Each structure stands twice: as C-alpha cells, then as structure tokens.
Amino acid sequence: MLSEKILEYKDELFEDLNTLISIESIDGARDKDCERALEFVLGRAQDFGLVPERVTEKSGQVDLGSGGRLCGVLTHLDVVPAGNGWKYPPFGGVINDDVSDTGVRGTKIWGRGAMDDKTPAIVCLYALKSLKDEGITPSRKIKLIVGCNEEA
Numbered sequence: 339m340l341s342e343k344i345l346e347y348k349d350e351l352f353e354d355l356n357t358l359i360s361i362e363s364i365d366g367a368r369d370k371d372c373e374r375a376l377e378f379v380l381g382r383a384q385d386f387g388l389v390p391e392r393v394t395e396k397s398g399q400v401d402l403g404s405g406g407r408l409c410g411v412l413t414h415l416d417v418v419p420a421g422n423g424w425k426y427p428p429f430g431g432v433i434n435d436d437v438s439d440t441g442v443r444g445t446k447i448w449g450r451g452a453m454d455d456k457t458p459a460i461v462c463l464y465a466l467k468s469l470k471d472e473g474i475t476p477s478r479k480i481k482l483i484v485g486c487n488e489e490a
Contacts, residue, residue, distance in 0.1 A: 414485045
C-alpha cells in the first residue's frame with residue numbers, strides 16, 4: 339500500500355531530487371551551498387507538514403511519530419568535488435530512461451550525490467510524507483537525520 343502511495347509522488351520526488359543534485363554542496367569549499375541543500379530538505383519537510391528542526395550549523399532532523407524506541411535514518415547532503423569524465427553535467431540532475439552497462443533499461447538519475455547520498459535523503463523524506471499522508475502514526479519516533487559534513 340505505501341509503495342503505491344510513494345509512487346504517486348514520483349514526479350514531485352524527481353523534481354526535488356533534481357533540485358538537490360543541482361546544489362554543489364561541497365563541505366568546506368562551498369559552505370553556502372551546503373546551507374542551501376540543508377535548508378531545501380528541511381523546507382520541503384515543513385511543506386509536507388512534518389516536523390523539521392535545525393540541530394547544528396551543518397545538520398538537521400525531521401521527526402514523525404513519538405514514543406517507543408527511536409528509529410534513526412542517517413543521511414548526508416554534502417558531496418566530494420565532481421572531477422572529470424562525466425557523461426552528463428555533474429550538477430545537472432539529469433533524469434532519463436537509459437540502458438545500463440548491463441543492458442537493463444530504467445529511469446536513471448545522473449549527478450554528483452545521486453547515490454551517495456542525496457537520493458536516499460529525498461526518498462526517506464518522501465517515505466515520511468507517505469506515512470503522514472496515509473494517517474499512519476508510527477509507534478516509534480522515526481528521525482531522518484540530514485547533515486552536510488559526512489566525515490564529522
């Protein structure tokens with residue numbers, strides 16, 4: 339049921355992911371962009387009616403539910419410098435249907451941080467939105483933790 343619900347948000351999720359990937363959030367080199375990435379995720383959580391909170395200069399959290407044991411999901415929004423050799427622009431957030439090296443066709447998202455760790459952060463945020471929109475109150479507090487300094 340929830341897997342179908344999150345698919346209702348597919349276009350919006352991809353749009354948000356494209357926005358997030360386009361932010362050059364390189365910790366230490368582009369701190370204002372790290373700030374923008376963090377504010378973007380916390381702002382979207384607020385838009386969804388979730389409870390975001392800025393915890394430190396480089397981290398925040400989004401909570402759903404209360405009581406019971408805590409279920410924490412840790413993600414980060416900072417990336418390493420892009421380097422060379424990209425098929426698509428590293429901060430372009432290109433989304434397309436392409437054939438992989440293994441011959442599998444499917445939607446692919448190209449950009450620095452797409453796998454590590456911006457997609458997981460956005461998907462977790464939308465999972466919380468799906469739970470909330472379905473009126474599901476977890477018996478545990480679910481805490482999405484987002485940071486902009488993976489190594490700290």
